[in-house]
Amino acid sequence: MSQIHSAGARFRQAVAAEQPLQVVGTINAYTALLAQRSGFKALYLSGAGVANASFGLPDLGITTLNDVLTDASRITASTDLPLLVDIDTGWGSAFSIARTIKEMTRAGVAAVHIEDQVQAKRCGHRPNKALVSTDEMVDRVKAAVDAKIDSEFVLMARTDAHASEGQQAAIDRACAYVEAGADMIFAEALHTLEDYQAFTRAVHVPVLANITEFGKTPLFTVEQLRAVGVGLVLYPLSAYRAMSAAAIEVYDTIRQQGTQQAVIDKMQTRAELYEVLGYHTYEQKLDALFRKESN
Numbered sequence: 001m002s003q004i005h006s007a008g009a010r011f012r013q014a015v016a017a018e019q020p021l022q023v024v025g026t027i028n029a030y031t032a033l034l035a036q037r038s039g040f041k042a043l044y045l046s047g048a049g050v051a052n053a054s055f056g057l058p059d060l061g062i063t064t065l066n067d068v069l070t071d072a073s074r075i076t077a078s079t080d081l082p083l084l085v086d087i088d089t090g091w092g093s094a095f096s097i098a099r100t101i102k103e104m105t106r107a108g109v110a111a112v113h114i115e116d117q118v119q120a121k122r123c124g125h126r127p128n129k130a131l132v133s134t135d136e137m138v139d140r141v142k143a144a145v146d147a148k149i150d151s152e153f154v155l156m157a158r159t160d161a162h163a164s165e166g167q168q169a170a171i172d173r174a175c176a177y178v179e180a181g182a183d184m185i186f187a188e189a190l191h192t193l194e195d196y197q198a199f200t201r202a203v204h205v206p207v208l209a210n211i212t213e214f215g216k217t218p219l220f221t222v223e224q225l226r227a228v229g230v231g232l233v234l235y236p237l238s239a240y241r242a243m244s245a246a247a248i249e250v251y252d253t254i255r256q257q258g259t260q261q262a263v264i265d266k267m268q269t270r271a272e273l274y275e276v277l278g279y280h281t282y283e284q285k286l287d288a289l290f291r292k293e294s295n
């Protein structure tokens with residue numbers, strides 16, 4: 001694997017080039033192609049998204065390394081954009097975390113975030129999250145850093161401490177995680193721009209703001225987050241939430257009206273789909289191959 005062109009290196013370049021780097025959630029390979037067309041320079045695979053969309057399960061630490069790896073591999077196979085993947089708590093103790101890092105790197109993933117919640121984790125924007133000790137999370141970070149097979153691979157440490165332990169404890173934890181080798185920090189569920197400012201002043205690595213909808217964090221703009229030094233801004237499930245609402249409307253309409261006429265304007269057309277996929281290029285190749293074979 002070339003260090004210069006590794007996915008990790010491309011993620012670092014993207015973070016350096018755009019302030020803050022907008023990282024957008026793509027629930028599958030096709031939406032990754034759509035996000036790329038919209039101009040995003042980095043993509044995200046949400047743990048909640050894998051649980052919800054691929055398994056119909058809540059985001060409560062039920063999915064496994066292989067579940068997430070399968071969805072991540074499908075995205076990395078479809079685009080060269082660097083992909084940040086949510087690995088929850090890393091799925092185990094030191095050796096399991098090491099395996100997670102190696103498998104993610106081999107799958108072409110650029111970056112992962114590992115969090116300081118207990119294994120029976122919850123969504124970061126829900127109450128009653130329980131954390132492991134700072135020491136235990138530092139051990140997770142060290143295990144992950146030690147397992148890198150590409151030095152450019154990005155290990156992002158997420159702290160969920162703001163909700164239960166307060167702002168200063170969350171910052172202290174983040175500093176300890178950076179000391180242990182974390183390349184970037186995910187400051188989960190902060191409430192104000194001042195909270196982000198305090199984080200970015202204290203933590204001398206890029207800080208990610210998770211601007212997920214219907215959560216604890218207001219929908220701050222890139223301009224607002226840039227002004228307080230935030231390095232990356234995440235929209236983990238925005239398109240997925242909109243796709244889900246659209247699906248409900250279409251299903252309800254077809255079921256109730258016996259026809260899809262009323263929602264046809266909301267649909268991506270066949271022509272638009274084929275354009276995204278490069279369908280005709282594939283078809284022409286197939287035709288050319290057949291012609292060659294019949295000669």
Ligand SMILES: C[C@](O)(C(=O)O)[C@H](CC(=O)O)C(=O)O
Binds near residue numbers: 048213
């Ligand atoms: C970022 C997150 O970890 C995810 O899995 O996408 C979630 C997002 C959400 O539930 O809105 C989280 O913040 O815990």
Ligand SMILES: [Mg+2]
Binds near residue numbers: 047048
């Ligand atoms: Mg998650």
